[in-house]
Amino acid sequence: MEFSEIVVKTDRLDFPALAAGDGPVVVCWHGFPDHPMTFAPLAQHLVTEGRRVVMPFLRGFHPSTVDALTYSDSITLAADAAAVAEAFCEPVDMIGHDIGAGMVARVAAAWPDRLNRGVTLAIPPPATLGQALSDPAQQQRLFYLFLFTVEGVAEAVLNTDRKLIDYLWSTWSPRLTLDAAHRARVHELYGDEKYLDNVLKIYRANFDPGRFDPALVDYGGRTEAVASKPLLVLGGGDDGCIDPRQFVDAHKGLAAGSEVEVLPRVGHFLHLEQPDTVARRVLDWLSR
Numbered sequence: 300m301e302f303s304e305i306v307v308k309t310d311r312l313d314f315p316a317l318a319a320g321d322g323p324v325v326v327c328w329h330g331f332p333d334h335p336m337t338f339a340p341l342a343q344h345l346v347t348e349g350r351r352v353v354m355p356f357l358r359g360f361h362p363s364t365v366d367a368l369t370y371s372d373s374i375t376l377a378a379d380a381a382a383v384a385e386a387f388c389e390p391v392d393m394i395g396h397d398i399g400a401g402m403v404a405r406v407a408a409a410w411p412d413r414l415n416r417g418v419t420l421a422i423p424p425p426a427t428l429g430q431a432l433s434d435p436a437q438q439q440r441l442f443y444l445f446l447f448t449v450e451g452v453a454e455a456v457l458n459t460d461r462k463l464i465d466y467l468w469s470t471w472s473p474r475l476t477l478d479a480a481h482r483a484r485v486h487e488l489y490g491d492e493k494y495l496d497n498v499l500k501i502y503r504a505n506f507d508p509g510r511f512d513p514a515l516v517d518y519g520g521r522t523e524a525v526a527s528k529p530l531l532v533l534g535g536g537d538d539g540c541i542d543p544r545q546f547v548d549a550h551k552g553l554a555a556g557s558e559v560e561v562l563p564r565v566g567h568f569l570h571l572e573q574p575d576t577v578a579r580r581v582l583d584w585l586s587r
Contacts, residue, residue, distance in 0.1 A: 300343050302336075306363075307355060309382035315363055316355035320346030324387050325585070327354045328380060330397020330421075331498055332464045333568075334484045337396070341570045344578035350392075350585075355383060357398065359497035360488065370512035371500035373425075374522050377405035378515055384413035392585050396420040396570060398501065401428075407526035407554075409518050416585045418531045420577075421538060421567050423545050425523045426552030431545040440540055443467065447502040457495045461486050470539040472566030481571075529556035531584040533577065536563040558584070 302317040317335050325345055327338040335354035342352040358379050359368035380402040384391045392415045395403030400419035407417050408425070423431060431437050438445075443463070447453045456463055464485065468477055477485075488494055504510035511519075530553055534546045543561045550559055562569055562576060570577045 311382040314355045315361040318353045320351045322349040325392045328395040328399025340574035365493045368497045372504040372511040374515045377402045381410035381413045390415040392416045394418040405522040407528040409521040411528045423549045424552035472568045529554045532559045534561040535565040535569045538567045540567045
């Protein structure tokens with residue numbers, strides 16, 4: 300299936316995106332260390348079922364926006380997702396993976412009028428993510444998050460080669476054999492120091508309020524609260540990044556009517572590993 304590159308113009312930023320199909324829009328947001336094309340196998344199912352799939356590049360991860368990551372906090376990224384939804388002049392369906400999952404969950408909490416149906420992949424909702432971060436075993440899985448906060452060391456590790464990127468893919472999805480062409484896409488994206496600098500900005504914002512956009516400070520209480528709209532939350536039973544046990548209490552951070560499911564024998568990149576299974580689950584949710 301062919302994807303065309305489009306630009307979604309918003310009052311915040313013009314977002315380059317890959318798009319295919321016709322019909323009601325589904326916006327798919329990627330995470331790290333990832334590329335929008337990871338959604339391609341899932342997108343093929345959605346397009347076949349009469350949907351238009353739009354897969355934007357996160358702010359700062361495309362040549363035209365690489366210098367636009369002035370603020371790098373999670374609320375900034377969620378506001379981006381809300382703005383992209385608004386550009387389509389009606390509530391849209393959204394799917395988010397990894398960082399993108401946090402974006403979709405925060406839109407559901409702070410900008411629910413922009414979201415029709417939402418799906419998050421691989422990450423528990425923000426309202427319960429804190430307890431995951433307090434678990435020493437989970438902290439060990441998230442070693443890279445803490446590594447990225449150490450200035451100088453993080454830059455040296457990431458800029459030397461792509462070994463860490465490959466390691467994260469292989470340990471997060473141990474059953475996945477990554478296609479050579481897609482691996483090349485990921486390496487090309489994270490082979491540029493400008494994009495790697497933006498990765499570090501995003502992760503450092505978790506611990507540095509100075510990286511928050513002051514214009515969005517009033518949204519902070521809402522984005523981390525329980526969303527008013529139900530979400531479908533899918534995790535991977537073999538995820539090497541997020542322990543599947545972290546999804547046990549996910550319902551406590553979700554609106555009534557939400558559904559949580561951990562898929563067996565699949566890792567962090569579940570939409571790439573088992574696109575047929577994920578597509579059936581997603582299409583059922585979006586059609587309700």
